[in-house]
Amino acid sequence: MTDPTSTDFNLGDIFETIADAVPDRIAIGYEGVDVSYRELDERSNAMGHLLRDHGIGAGDHVALYLKNSLEHVYAIVALLKIGATAININYRYTATELTYILDNSDAVAVLVELPEHQRTLAGVLPQTSVHTVLVIGEVAPELSAAQSDRVTVGSIDLSAHSTARDFPTRSGDQHYILYTGGTTGYPKGVVWRHDDFFHKPLSGGNPYGPEPLADHAAIAHNASTFAPISFLLAAPLMHGAAIYSLFMFFINGGRLVLQRDFVPSAVLDSIEHYGVQIVLIVGDGMGAPLVEEMEHRAAQGTLDVSGLLSVTNGGAIWSSAVRERMRAVKPDLWFRDNFGASETGNDGELIMGEDGLLRSTSNPALTVLDETLAPIEPGSDEIGYIARVGRVPVGYHKDPEKSARTFVTLPDGRRAAILGDMGRLDADGGVVFLGRGSGCINTGGEKVFAEEVEAAVQAHPAVHDVLVVGIPDERFGQRVAAVVSVVEGSPTPTLADVQTVCREHIAGYKIPRALTVVDAVKRSPAGKADYKWASSAALGSTAGKSVAAPKAASV
Numbered sequence: 001m002t003d004p005t006s007t008d009f010n011l012g013d014i015f016e017t018i019a020d021a022v023p024d025r026i027a028i029g030y031e032g033v034d035v036s037y038r039e040l041d042e043r044s045n046a047m048g049h050l051l052r053d054h055g056i057g058a059g060d061h062v063a064l065y066l067k068n069s070l071e072h073v074y075a076i077v078a079l080l081k082i083g084a085t086a087i088n089i090n091y092r093y094t095a096t097e098l099t100y101i102l103d104n105s106d107a108v109a110v111l112v113e114l115p116e117h118q119r120t121l122a123g124v125l126p127q128t129s130v131h132t133v134l135v136i137g138e139v140a141p142e143l144s145a146a147q148s149d150r151v152t153v154g155s156i157d158l159s160a161h162s163t164a165r166d167f168p169t170r171s172g173d174q175h176y177i178l179y180t181g182g183t184t185g186y187p188k189g190v191v192w193r194h195d196d197f198f199h200k201p202l203s204g205g206n207p208y209g210p211e212p213l214a215d216h217a218a219i220a221h222n223a224s225t226f227a228p229i230s231f232l233l234a235a236p237l238m239h240g241a242a243i244y245s246l247f248m249f250f251i252n253g254g255r256l257v258l259q260r261d262f263v264p265s266a267v268l269d270s271i272e273h274y275g276v277q278i279v280l281i282v283g284d285g286m287g288a289p290l291v292e293e294m295e296h297r298a299a300q301g302t303l304d305v306s307g308l309l310s311v312t313n314g315g316a317i318w319s320s321a322v323r324e325r326m327r328a329v330k331p332d333l334w335f336r337d338n339f340g341a342s343e344t345g346n347d348g349e350l351i352m353g354e355d356g357l358l359r360s361t362s363n364p365a366l367t368v369l370d371e372t373l374a375p376i377e378p379g380s381d382e383i384g385y386i387a388r389v390g391r392v393p394v395g396y397h398k399d400p401e402k403s404a405r406t407f408v409t410l411p412d413g414r415r416a417a418i419l420g421d422m423g424r425l426d427a428d429g430g431v432v433f434l435g436r437g438s439g440c441i442n443t444g445g446e447k448v449f450a451e452e453v454e455a456a457v458q459a460h461p462a463v464h465d466v467l468v469v470g471i472p473d474e475r476f477g478q479r480v481a482a483v484v485s486v487v488e489g490s491p492t493p494t495l496a497d498v499q500t501v502c503r504e505h506i507a508g509y510k511i512p513r514a515l516t517v518v519d520a521v522k523r524s525p526a527g528k529a530d531y532k533w534a535s536s537a538a539l540g541s542t543a544g545k546s547v548a549a550p551k552a553a554s555v
Contacts, residue, residue: 004217009198010170012080014205014219015250016041021220022253025228029257029274030070037253040077042163047071047078049161054132054152056109058083058168061177063107063130065089065098065117068237068260071136071156073246075111076237081167085177087189088238090524091117095124101179102128104398105189109133111156115140122146172198177397178240180342181315181528189397190342200391201244201345205251223253230307232257232276234267234286240342241314245280262286264293268305275307283316285523288464291325292487298329305330314338316528319458320352339433343406343417344388350433357452362429365390369418373410379427383447386421386431389414422449439531441470443478446509450531453512456505457482460498462490465521467534471514481514481538485521492517514538 002013023038035043056062062079064086066072079086087105089098091114098120102110109132112118118140121133125146133143133153147153172195179187198204204212205219213219231249233256235242249256257274259266267290270276281287297303311326311333323335337350339360347366350358360366368376368384376384392415395403410416422434435449442448450468457466464485470478486492495515502511522533 002216004220005215007215008172008195010080010172010174010194011176011197011247012077012083012167012170013216014198014247015044015077015080016165017216017219018223018250018253021223025253026255027250028070028073029230029255029270030068031260032273033070035070040073041165043070043158044074044077044081045163045165046158046161047074047156048081048167049164050134050156050158051078051084051109052082053161054109054134054154056082056084056132058174060084060109061087061105061107063087063089063102063105063110064238065091065110065112065121066136066237067091067113068233068258069113069136070258071111071113072237073256073258074158076243076246080170081165083168083170083174085175087177088179088240088243090181090187090238091236092524093120095120099124099127101187102130104186105177105179106398111136112143113137118143125151170194175394178243178342180240181524188399188402191394191397193394196391196393197345201340202248202251203346207248207346219251223251226252226254229254229278230257230274230276231255232259232267232270232274232279234259234262234290235280235282235315236262239282239315241280241282241338241340244340244345245314264290268293268297268303271308272304277307277309279308279311281311281313281318282528283313283318284322284458284465285316285521285528287311287313287318287322287326288487291322291329292464294326294329303329308333310334310336312336312338314340314346316523319455321459321461321463341417341419343393343419347388352455358433358455359426360431360433363431366431368423368425368431369410369416373408376425378425378429381424383422383424383434385418386423386433387416387418389416391415392417439469441468441478441480443470443473443480443509444476448480448510452506453480453482453502453510456502456510457484457498457512459505460493460501462487462493463498464488465523467521467529467531468512469531469535469538471535471538473513479513480510481516482512483516483518483521483534483537485518516540 002017019037019041025037026034027037027040028035076086087107111134113136119142122142134156136156174194176192176197177189179189206213231254257270318337338346339348339350340346348360348363353359367387369387370384376382392407408416420436424432435451439450440447453468454466464487466484468482471481473479499511516538522530
């Protein structure tokens with residue numbers, strides 16, 4: 001039993017505190033099945049015993065090579081309970097990428113479900129240190145054949161295991177590892193202490209108040225008195241924003257509505273069925289198709305999102321154009337655009353200004369530093385590195401060099417995370433977010449940030465999705481190029497059309513000088529941008545990889 005006065009926060013202890021406080025509330029709604037907090041606790045206990053019976057214990061790393069499912073949630077909670085660490089795996093990884101992350105994470109076990117994933121895993125097992133593979137459902141023949149003296153393969157049957165909570169004592173010093181999306185290279189394992197994870201990504205359990213919850217008694221009281229919220233998670237659980245949201249809504253004793261895959265029609269069906277109040281999306285990759293389905297149903301008179309209060313974004317750029325289309329369908333919707341990263345959690349809310357720039361209000365945990373780590377003067381035009389100050393991760397797993405570059409100690413002794421995001425400070429201390437430095441385009445000596453241009457291009461009503469990259473230019477070194485997909489049924493915009501819209505939002509040197517129209521803009525399952533693909537598409541070169549065929553040539 002957790003000490004109610006304890007201020008040493010472990011995520012497993014926190015979950016058990018909540019399960020005891022609101023045992024009969026619905027924790028998860030998934031494909032018509034409701035699971036209460038008591039049931040979730042018991043099934044996670046059974047999963048924990050299953051894992052321990054296979055030799056998995058405190059300190060071990062276990063890869064979750066899974067799509068969204070109830071078992072995926074049981075596994076996340078179970079690993080917390082036994083003191084092990086979940087490793088989030090992108091289920092679209094190639095064999096090479098899968099081998100890398102299993103090796104880099106030191107995974108000793110893998111949970112897997114789909115036959116195609118089992119086949120991929122079977123081919124890479126000899127190159128890893130994995131000794132246990134547990135399968136949801138039937139074991140594929142290829143994976144069964146991969147079993148050896150070194151590797152055990154088995155099916156998951158929770159009914160055969162105890163639901164008792166007889167697990168070792170846990171502490172806030174234990175680690176939670178969250179792998180990044182790998183948009184700027186190979187994925188990196190961000191190592192958080194549980195106590196820091198609670199206070200930073202989970203806002204100390206109190207995202208709507210100024211002070212963190214003081215102890216486990218306060219957590220129990222908060223869960224039992226907080227108005228029950230129904231929250232739909234459209235993102236996959238292998239995504240950092242989804243993991244943060246999962247834990248945050250558990251802390252508040254809310255109902256999590258989980259989707260197997262992101263299907264806009266299924267999202268709207270679930271909003272109606274479960275009375276969903278809040279939906280989490282990841283950028284325009286989810287927002288654009290969702291609003292298209294909303295518009296389609298509204299035109300047919302079949303849209304019912306009467307209980308929906310808010311759409312929240314995290315993890316990718318969400319354009320004002322998509323938000324305005326949602327507001328046209330449901331004028332009373334409240335929007336929140338979260339700003340954060342795997343390395344920092346939620347850093348606050350981004351607000352689109354009239355000048356088309358994204359801003360975060362003044363926040364003592366956010367600042368902008370120059371290359372010497374000195375603070376930039378508020379109100380100046382100087383561009384620097386956005387730094388998150390305070391509780392930050394221990395570092396990247398097995399990468400001391402990148403850890404030293406990213407997680408620094410400031411001259412005043414405070415810890416900070418510097419991820420490469422560029423910005424400047426308004427006179428009132430608010431941070432102007434310009435974009436990731438690694439994606440900065442240098443055109444004639446002027447710096448252009450891809451995200452800023454993408455938001456401007458997205459304002460064109462015919463643009464469904466967009467990525468912006470720099471391509472070679474003999475005169476200016478680089479020129480700005482936009483790769484767009486078009487809203488179904490809309491006429492294909494010309495470069496001049498896009499430029500006209502952009503002139504209303506951004507300076508002339510930032511406006512795209514090249515336009516490539518494709519069937520679909522390539523993104524990860526979580527909506528993350530694939531800029532390497534976009535560069536190939538903009539250059540008209542596939543570089544040996546499949547690229548969507550342009551509907552029209554670059555102009």
